[in-house]
Amino acid sequence: MTVGDFARSVLFAAVFCCGQAAVAAAPATVSEPINDRLTVTLSGNTRPEARAENDRGTLPAGFRLGNMQLLLKRPAATEASLVSYIDSLHDRTSPNFHHWLSAAQFGETYGPAQTDIAAISAWLTSHGFSVNGISTSRMTIDFSGTAAEVNSAFHTDMHRLTVAGKTHIANMSDPQIPAALSDVVAGVTSLNDFRPHTNFKRRTDYTAKPAGGTTQYAVVPADLATIYNFNPVFAAGVTGTGQTIVVIEDTNVYNLSDWARFRSKFGLSTYTSGRIKQVHPTGSSRCSNPGVNDAEGEAILDAEWASAAAPSATIELASCSDTSTVFGGLIALQNLVNGTNPPAIVSISYGECEAENGSTQNAAYYTTYQQAAGEGISVFVAAGDEGAASCDADSANATHGIGVSAFATTPYNVAVGGTDFSDSYSSKNSTYWGHANTSTYGSAKSYIPEIPWNDSCASMLIAAANGYSTTDGNSGFCNSSNGRSYLTTASGSGGPSGCATGNPSISGIVSGTCKGYPKPSWQKILGNPTDRVRDIPDVSLFAADGIWNHFYIYCDSDPADGTPCTGAPINWSGAGGTSFASPIMAGIQALVNENENDLQGNPNPVYYELAASEYGSKGNAKCISALGKSVASSCTFYDVDFGDMVVNCTGTVDCYLPSGTYGSLSISGTSYKGAYTSGLGWDFATGIGTLNVYNLLANWPA
Helix, strand or coil: CCHHHHHHHHHHHHHCCCHHHCCCCCCCCCCCCCCCCCEEECCCCCCCCCCHHHEEEECCCCCEEEEEEEEECCCHHHHHHHHHHHHHHCCCCCCCCCCCCCHHHHHHHHCCCHHHHHHHHHHHHHCCCEEEEECCCCCEEEEEEEHHHHHHHHCCCEEEEEECCEEEEEECCCCEEEHHHCCCEEEECCCECCCCEECCEECCCCCCCCCCCCCCCCECHHHHHHHCCCHHHHHCCCCCCCCEEEEEECCCCCCCHHHHHHHHHCCCCCCCCCEEEEECCCCCCCCCCCCCCCCHHHHHHHHHHHHHHCCCCEEEEEECCCCCCCCHHHHHHHHHHCCCCCCCEEEECEECEHHHHCHHHHHHHHHHHHHHHHCCCEEEEECCCECCEHHHCCCCCECCCCECECCCCCCCCEEEEEEEECCCCCCCHHHHECCCCCCCCCCECCCCCEEECECCCCCHHHHHHCCCCCCCCCCCHHHCCCHHHHCCCCECCCEECCCCECCCCECCECCCCCECCECCCCCCCCCCCCCCECEECCEEEECCCCCCCCCEEECCCCCCCCCCCCCCHHHCEEEECHHHHHHHHHHHHHHHHHHHCCCCCCCHHHHHHHHHHHHCCCCCHHHEHHHHHHCCCCCCEEECCCCECCCEECCCCCEECCCCCCEEEECCCCCCCECCECCCCCECCCECCEECHHHHHHHCCC
16 A cells, blocks of 8 residues: 555545544535526636637537536635645645545535535536536536527527637637526536647747757757756666656547657666556546547657656556537546546646636636645646747737736646757857767756747847847847748746636736736745736746757657657657646656655645745855856756747737837837746746756655
8 A cells, every 4th residue: 555545545534633624514505596587697708719700600509519517616615725725735734734635525525515516407407408427526517418508508609610710619608607506606617619729849940040050959868867867866766666647638649659669769668667558537527539639749748758757657648538618638637636546646738828718617727726736636737838928829929918828827736837958049069968879869968058948039049149139129130031030929938827717808818807816825936026826837847849959859650740750869750848848847746756655736835945945035146057067966946047938929918019010028018028038036937947856856855
């Protein structure tokens, strides 16, 4: 029996004897007849694309909408008690420390009253819906029905839309529910089929790099181990043995043998206990096999690079098909955390900005991650690949202003940002990279100084390398003929939570009644602003896609978007993105869990505690990333204080545009205040910074 199993086996008795968990079950809140004519509107739950120019007409009345989700909520007092208890689970001075809950205890102690659930289920069936299942936590009800039944129950029409050449379905107005249910029903998780985006960018292939010539210094597992100091951890025998890392997907991989080829080529197959398995978690929501779709590249790189960080761990690829209205990855995660054997570590590499995701779907991720943290699960999420413009992911320009990914901004997950290496910018490639590869293709010599990952013409470093002192205005780099080759939002992401709740008055833009998540108590550190909201990222790792000649290599033999994994790895698939950084951080956490022989839940309180101690009130000059190979050997974190993740923009929302066509994303429209630059301590560009894996394990509090 593991420590985690033992903790769960004794928890039921302990949880009712030790302080804050000793609460009564939630009281019933449905105390009056349910009247469909007395309704409340669930604001903030209409996609910005649901407008007249995209409308292609009403869905047929009989159009089947399978496996929708009704998200429930707790009474305020019960929610406050749960938040307090989860805080105590992560407080080493509390008698509740690491007394993790089970999913059943979530339902029994903190879930809505059974009478409320029965009333809601009866209301759904009265409108013709089928109730398919209720989660163990009692927080979601899976139901199915038709477009006509959605209109009858939720007072919103379902339409077809055409957006960017693709057909979608969506509700055209905010749904409504009976007022009698408003204290227990948060809303329908989603009434559309818009899906989150992946967070990786395929290797860039500029004909002229901003600096550093054309020599490519691709990152392989051996380089990762050298740069971030995994090697002494591996030498000590801590390699992920007995650990399982779950990567959440809505696709299968093209060929599981690609994972084995990756490990074999890069020397990881010597860790013989490493395994991969592909599962479709069952639960209250139906999980069907999704097969292989266009997110397949995401799935295989997640699995491979989690294994690079913890080569003896089992990698579990958990995937479900998307339903007509719910992202399959969310279903997979919900079924796992509501199961009897939940995972210890999860990585998610998808995202969608808060203002587009919708307030109920935002709440669905909050609720799921919250439950995960209470069960001892560590959740890592890619912060994004579009600077502070997450509502403009994969766009050439930011037009929606500052926004962040709803997948990454909850207080119960680690948001993982992205960096690049600065050796090409400073013409020091030979200082940090060898002229020949080792037998496992590694060539990095030491830790390498880092900068925020940024491909945009609004990057001051790219502008400077091209001979420009400014990025904005008619004479700025972005408005030059060369600069227009760098019009992109591709970069590491960060920013303040702005629209986790509320209703944007301008679709897809933080506005109206939008509010961010409150700042967690543990997010106190030099550099973090007094903005009273959750800020991301928390930590960062290398994530660039080749702009300064560095990118990741992975094996993906899918002929649709990959390359044969044969010959020299430099010719394999190459990419960057926080999709790499998140599973690597999950792998690092597997090493921590193995070393501590315990689950850790949300590791952010420990990260921030260690970083605050290291940086103090003035920063630590010995731990500045720019020192590169001269950085102190005692540093747990490397403070990235050079460069920015500012991206180009157009329009009037958070865009500094003094003249010309293209400006810079800025917290001011009248002066340059780039969103965002790196600085001393924590910053929006890289969070705490990057890390030394050996020192993280050595300094982890017992």
